[in-house]
Amino acid sequence: MVEVRDLKTYYDSGSLLDNRPVKAVDGVSFDIRRGETLGLVGESGCGKTTLGRTLIQLEDATDGEIFFDGTDITEIRGDQLYEWRQNAQMVFQDPDSSLNDRMTVGEIVREPLDVHEWKTPAERRERVRDLLDKVGLEAEHYYRYPHQFSGGQRQRIGIARTLALNPEFIVLDEPVSALDVSVQAEIINLLEDLQDEFDLTYLFIAHDLSVVRHICDRVAVMYLGNIMEIGPTEELFTDPANPYTHALLSAIPKPDPTASRDRITLHGTPPNPRYPPSGCPFSTRCPARIRPDGYEELDDDLWDSLNSFREILRERMRAERSIRERLRERFGMETRFATMDDTYEELFGDVAVPDEVEEILTEVADTAGDHDEAEALDRFNQAFGSVCDGVGASGVDEGVKPAFHQVSESGRLSYCHRHESEYRETADVIEARN
Numbered sequence: 491m492v493e494v495r496d497l498k499t500y501y502d503s504g505s506l507l508d509n510r511p512v513k514a515v516d517g518v519s520f521d522i523r524r525g526e527t528l529g530l531v532g533e534s535g536c537g538k539t540t541l542g543r544t545l546i547q548l549e550d551a552t553d554g555e556i557f558f559d560g561t562d563i564t565e566i567r568g569d570q571l572y573e574w575r576q577n578a579q580m581v582f583q584d585p586d587s588s589l590n591d592r593m594t595v596g597e598i599v600r601e602p603l604d605v606h607e608w609k610t611p612a613e614r615r616e617r618v619r620d621l622l623d624k625v626g627l628e629a630e631h632y633y634r635y636p637h638q639f640s641g642g643q644r645q646r647i648g649i650a651r652t653l654a655l656n657p658e659f660i661v662l663d664e665p666v667s668a669l670d671v672s673v674q675a676e677i678i679n680l681l682e683d684l685q686d687e688f689d690l691t692y693l694f695i696a697h698d699l700s701v702v703r704h705i706c707d708r709v710a711v712m713y714l715g716n717i718m719e720i721g722p723t724e725e726l727f728t729d730p731a732n733p734y735t736h737a738l739l740s741a742i743p744k745p746d747p748t749a750s751r752d753r754i755t756l757h758g759t760p761p762n763p764r765y766p767p768s769g770c771p772f773s774t775r776c777p778a779r780i781r782p783d784g785y786e787e788l789d790d791d792l793w794d795s796l797n798s799f800r801e802i803l804r805e806r807m808r809a810e811r812s813i814r815e816r817l818r819e820r821f822g823m824e825t826r827f828a829t830m831d832d833t834y835e836e837l838f839g840d841v842a843v844p845d846e847v848e849e850i851l852t853e854v855a856d857t858a859g860d861h862d863e864a865e866a867l868d869r870f871n872q873a874f875g876s877v878c879d880g881v882g883a884s885g886v887d888e889g890v891k892p893a894f895h896q897v898s899e900s901g902r903l904s905y906c907h908r909h910e911s912e913y914r915e916t917a918d919v920i921e922a923r924n
């Protein structure tokens with residue numbers, strides 16, 4: 491039903507000093523099949539809402555294509571777009587802010603019908619009564635106001651309004667996150683019943699992975715504007731292929747605390763989407779990042795410190811002096827240590843550093859200390875960079891990106907260099923680390 495190809499949605503920075511855009515969605519490709527529920531998961535800020543909004547044209551795509559039944563909807567305008575909009579709707583997370591408190595429930599649900607001049611006024615009223623019934627509300631609720639309802643009922647009102655024009659495709663943006671746990675299951679059941687009755691196709695955006703596991707046929711895992719893995723839900727949950735999926739799933743509390751899967755601690759926060767890494771988007775935090783030849787056996791703590799050091803160099807390169815303080819906070823460091831020497835001491839003071847590594851690091855730190863961060867970063871990457879950081883055959887950063895690899899017979903795809911035959915499997919690497 492939906493075919494998305496190399497879709498990008500960038501937001502202008504709005505700053506005169508730095509006009510780099512926020513790359514909220516940075517080149518995603520996937521399909522959604524008619525009648526299925528595709529889950530979209532990932533940390534806050536990874537671009538889920540932007541992707542959902544772009545799919546139904548509430549946001550303009552910067553580049554790429556979105557085909558609905560063969561028509562590229564990024565190209566349509568005017569009447570054609572207006573007509574098409576009836577087909578694709580969105581349910582929002584927060585029923586409180588998405589319903590107009592000065593309108594009655596009947597008016598709220600009827601509004602899309604009025605806007606599209608659907609049939610006669612009497613038929614519209616009849617349709618609204620029917621919709622209220624379908625979502626489990628009473629006919630007498632027609633003349634009440636949203637504030638007279640509980641959170642769950644308000645979400646039912648939002649869903650009735652969404653269904654008014656008989657859409658085929660609905661983006662559900664965290665539809666139950668704002669609700670009490672006891673009410674969440676009711677709304678989820680309602681959404682499933684409506685899907686069967688009206689043959690709906692859903693994109694289900696969620697933080698809560700247990701809800702996703704319950705409701706979605708397939709899942710797409712998003713990180714920093716990219717899809718890292720996409721495939722059938724159960725198989726992705728039981729046998730994740732991508733290092734980021736491993737990390738995301740490892741954060742779910744397990745019913746059996748002695749179960750073997752270890753929690754993976756991700757260091758730092760996701761990079762700023764205005765300055766994504768030049769290689770794999772997850773490379774700066776990946777627990778399975780490929781190491782260059784000669785460093786495979788390096789101590790894990792030292793390897794993590796090296797990665798933090800690279801990130802500090804990367805950010806220093808573009809940071810103004812005053813911003814550097816904030817940076818140090820982000821990496822959990824005392825801001826009063828302002829010099830490169832102190833940063834170095836903090837990162838490497840407590841780990842054993844082999845002589846040959848120390849020699850390179852000292853050279854890098856000295857160069858950075860002289861404020862030549864670009865040169866320092868180049869030197870660092872020559873020594874410790876790998877394909878994950880975008881380093882190509884020439885040994886320097888060429889912006890090399892991973893490819894999508896099919897990782898199961900069902901056609902599940904994962905975006906990671908680890909699937910290339912010369913590297914060890916992600917699961918082995920993560921297990922060895924733990």
Ligand SMILES: Nc1ncnc2c1ncn2[C@@H]1O[C@H](COP(=O)(O)OP(=O)(O)OP(=O)(O)O)[C@@H](O)[C@H]1O
Pocket residue numbers: 501502512513514532533534535536537538539540541763
């Ligand atoms: N209108 C906007 N203008 C500029 N930047 C924006 C805008 N909307 C979102 N962003 C930025 O784009 C990135 C992706 O945001 P988005 O809301 O799509 O992520 P998300 O995964 O849905 O997050 P959440 O789970 O918190 O809703 C973030 O860095 C965000 O700050």
